[in-house]
Amino acid sequence: MSTAHVVDLGDFSDHPLAREFSESFSVTGASRVSGDLAGAIASVRRTAMLLAAFDVANTRVDPTVVVVDGSVPELVSDACSFSALLQVSAAETPLAQRAKTMSDAVAGGDVEWIVVTPPERAAMDSVTVQVAQGCALGLSVAGVLVAPMPRKRDGWPRKIRQSARGLVDQLQDRLFDIPVQRSRAGKVPVFASREARGIEPRGAGPLSVTISPESASSSGSDGGHVLSVTIPGLQYCDVEVGVWSQDPSYPSTHIVVRLDGVIARIELDSTLRRCVAVEAVVAGDSIAVSFRIDPGQWPERGLSSGASDQGDESEGEA
Amino acid sequence: MDDSDERPWWLSRDGDAGGPGETSDAADHESNAQDRSAGSTPGSTQGWDLTSMLGMLGSLAGQWWESSGAGAHAGHDDPADHPDCVICMGLTRLSASTAPEPVVLPAVRWLPIRRP
Numbered sequence A: 001m002s003t004a005h006v007v008d009l010g011d012f013s014d015h016p017l018a019r020e021f022s023e024s025f026s027v028t029g030a031s032r033v034s035g036d037l038a039g040a041i042a043s044v045r046r047t048a049m050l051l052a053a054f055d056v057a058n059t060r061v062d063p064t065v066v067v068v069d070g071s072v073p074e075l076v077s078d079a080c081s082f083s084a085l086l087q088v089s090a091a092e093t094p095l096a097q098r099a100k101t102m103s104d105a106v107a108g109g110d111v112e113w114i115v116v117t118p119p120e121r122a123a124m125d126s127v128t129v130q131v132a133q134g135c136a137l138g139l140s141v142a143g144v145l146v147a148p149m150p151r152k153r154d155g156w157p158r159k160i161r162q163s164a165r166g167l168v169d170q171l172q173d174r175l176f177d178i179p180v181q182r183s184r185a186g187k188v189p190v191f192a193s194r195e196a197r198g199i200e201p202r203g204a205g206p207l208s209v210t211i212s213p214e215s216a217s218s219s220g221s222d223g224g225h226v227l228s229v230t231i232p233g234l235q236y237c238d239v240e241v242g243v244w245s246q247d248p249s250y251p252s253t254h255i256v257v258r259l260d261g262v263i264a265r266i267e268l269d270s271t272l273r274r275c276v277a278v279e280a281v282v283a284g285d286s287i288a289v290s291f292r293i294d295p296g297q298w299p300e301r302g303l304s305s306g307a308s309d310q311g312d313e314s315e316g317e318a
Numbered sequence B: 001m002d003d004s005d006e007r008p009w010w011l012s013r014d015g016d017a018g019g020p021g022e023t024s025d026a027a028d029h030e031s032n033a034q035d036r037s038a039g040s041t042p043g044s045t046q047g048w049d050l051t052s053m054l055g056m057l058g059s060l061a062g063q064w065w066e067s068s069g070a071g072a073h074a075g076h077d078d079p080a081d082h083p084d085c086v087i088c089m090g091l092t093r094l095s096a097s098t099a100p101e102p103v104v105l106p107a108v109r110w111l112p113i114r115r116p
Helices: A016-024 A037-058 A070-086 A092-105 A121-137 A158-175 A303-309 B023-037 B050-068 B086-098
Strands: A005-008 A064-067 A111-117 A140-146 A181-183 A206-212 A226-232 A239-244 A254-259 A262-267 A276-281 A285-294
Touching: A005 A037, A016 A037, A016 A092, A016 A254, A037 A064, A037 A070, A037 A092, A037 A158, A070 A262, A121 A140, A121 A254, A121 A262, A140 A158, A158 A181, A206 A303, A226 A254, A226 B050, A239 A276, A239 A285
Parallel strands: A005 A064, A111 A140, A140 A181
Antiparallel strands: A206 A226, A226 A285, A239 A254, A254 A262, A276 A285
């Protein structure tokens, strides 16, 4: 990481690609404007800068660290939504291709995120939610850095120092396999890679997704499937779950998870695309979405054979 | 300006009098009377005072307003609801020509959530 190229997101405000993107989504000429106009303009601008930063970083051999103020999940969610919008509109432009490359990289776990937070309770609560949002989006969370920790030599009382350490431990408990490290001023710890921590890669991205046949006793249905997603910090979020179809040929092509207002889309595999989502069960840090076979999508076989054919499938996908 | 000069045709105030040189005798007579009555009025021009000219313009504007349907259009809210109104039709076509149809993402179907 010592050779990393460090840039600030704001450095890309005048980048030609940022201007091109902003102009493409300009509100000028829009027939209808609704919602938060100022927020929408700010969102377009930040998304444009992120796209420009990714474009620059993607061509470099050494890693690029982009310093971002504010909520990274909100920024990435907006960028992915713009990419989805371009794909739905079938815009075959270089800009649309760049946006897709970026969103694919995010969903595939190719973008790492190091979260930095001060040792304060409100900040810790916010970080918990943001980590959950980032994981749902597919960001590979390298770790959470809590800094600067209060030091004795700076005159901080023992009680405050203990409280800060307690908050770090609490955050680690909430986020289980996401490493949380504390640092005093001037020292930056190195976060071990997922492989070094013994976490096996699951599917295309860092998100833990499994698909299993639905047990008959749980639903009484005839051969459905259950998609399970585990997201660190999920239980501290306001959760909504839905399905969305990018392709009208299928009932749904994506699971949509909204965590405290940030939307993440998880792409479904070919089996679940041909099923209809029934309900979501949220327990702890896991979401289980049950699907039933859509008879219209399985014309060549009966319901039971269609289910058993995919019965023992278990795979990860993000 | 000399009264004997031939007046421009558009000052004849007679709709039937066509172009230059076609002013009728009756129109001349009426114009002369107008000249005499308004000769000392400040702002008078060729026998027409400013007030009557503005009145005529106002009348013409009113006639145009009535014939154009603009008065009826004033009560129209959404142009798309009034395809027979010329102004609404124009507004609809104008908006269609300047703004492409917005791309709308397919709606998300939110699922019921059960918490055991």
